[in-house]
Amino acid sequence: MKQRIITAVIAGAGFLSLIIIGSWPFTLLMVALATIAMSELLKMKQINYFSPIGLLSFFLMWLLLVPEAIMSTDWLHINKFEMFLLLIILLLALTVITKNSFTFDEAGFVILSSVYIGFGFHFFIYTRFLDQGLELIFFILILVWATDSGAYFAGRSFGKHKLWPEISPKKTIEGAIGGIILAFTVGVIYTLFIPLFVSFVTTVIFIIVVSITGQLGDLVESALKRYYSVKDSGQVLPGHGGILDRFDSLIYVMPILYLLNLI
Template structure:
C-alpha cells in the first residue's frame, strides 16, 4: 500500500510539473524539458558505468547535448541571430578526434555510444519544445504538446489496467514479460477515446486527434519496449531512482520519447 501511495504522489507531482511548465510559457517549458533531457542523457550513460567493453565520454556527452539543445531552442525562439552552425559543427565533429587519441580498445564503440543519446534523448526533447512552440493563432499554445502527453499517458495507463484485467497473450515476452496483446489493444482503444474527448473539450480538429491517437498508441508501446530492451542489454531494472516508485526519467519518458518524432511529423503534415 505504501508503495502505491508513493507511486501515486510522485506520479501526480511529475504530471503537475510537466503540465504547469507548458501553461506558464516558453521559457519554463524549455527549462523543464532541458532539465529532464540532461537527466535522461546522464541515465543513459550510467547504463554502461560497470561495462568493461563500452566507456562513453559521459560528461562530454551531457555537456554536448545541453549545448546543442540550448542553441536549437534559442534559435527557435529568436534569441540568437548569428548562424548557430558556427558552434554546432565543432560540438558535433571535434569529438571524432577522440578516436585518434584514445587508448581504449574500442574507441569507435565508445564514441558511438557517446553520440547515441543525442539522437535518442536530446532530439525528441527538442521536438517536444518544437511541438509546444508550433504556431497557433486562435488555440492555446500548449494545445498540441499537452495533447501528446495526455494520449501517451492514457495509452500507458489503460494498457496496464487492461493487461491486468484481461491479459493472457504475451506481446513480446522476451523483452517485457508483463505486456500482453489484450493490454495493448485496451490502451489503443482508450487512447482513441481520449483523442476524441480531447478534441471535443479543446475544440480541436476531431480527425487530426483520431489520427494522432492511432499514431501515438503503437509508437508509445514501441518506445517502452525499446527502453526495456536497452535495460535488458545492460542488465539493469530501472534507468534511475529520481522518481520514487517510478524509476528514472527514461522510465517515465520512454514512451513519449519515441512517440514525439512521429507526432511531430504528423503535426507538420496535417497541423
C-alpha cells in the first residue's frame, strides 16, 4: 500500500503538471505513454518490439496518435489515414506472402491495437488544445476518478449483484450505479464553478457518457487481460500495474466523446 501511494503521488503530480504546462511537453508525454501502452499490448501477444511487425505496430499507432502539425505526410502526397489504409492492405498481403507464418489473427491484433491506443491518446492531445481544453481535460479526469471511487466504495458497501463476472468478478451492478452517482454529483459541482457547456442538459449527457463508457473501457481492458492470462498490463507503475491499467478508461472515453460531438 505504501508503494502504491508513493507511486500515485509522484506520478500524479508529474502527470498533472505536464497537463497544465501543455504545449510540446504534454504532447511528448502522451507519445511516451502511448508508446509504452502499445508495448504492453505487444508483450501480451508475444510480439517482439523490435521485430518488423513490432516496429510496424508502433508506426501505425504513431500515425494515428501524433497531430498532423507535428507528423505530416504531405511530402508523400498522401494523408496519414490514406497511408494507414495502405499499410493495412500490405499487412493483409503479408499473410499470403509469408504463407501464414504471419497470420490474419496477428494482422488484426496489430491493426486494432494501433487504433485502440493511437486514437485514444490522440483525442487526449486534441482535447487539451481546444478552447477551455485544460478545464475540459480536468473535468474528464475528475469524472473518471469519481466513477472509479464511487464504484469501489459502493461495490464494497452494497454490492450483491455481479456486473459481468466472466470478465471482472469483483465488479457489481451496485458499484457501477454508485460510480455514476458520484460522478454526477462531482461533475455538477465542478461545472457550477467552471461552466463548460451552454445547457445543463449537455452537462448531464456529458457526465453520464463519460461515467458509463469509462466503466466499459475498464471492462474492455479486463477482457483483454483475461484473454491473455495476465494480471496487469505491465509493471511500469509500481503498485499500479502498467500504463493501460491506468489509462484504459480514458483512452476508451475520448474517441466516444469526439464521435458524439461532445469535445
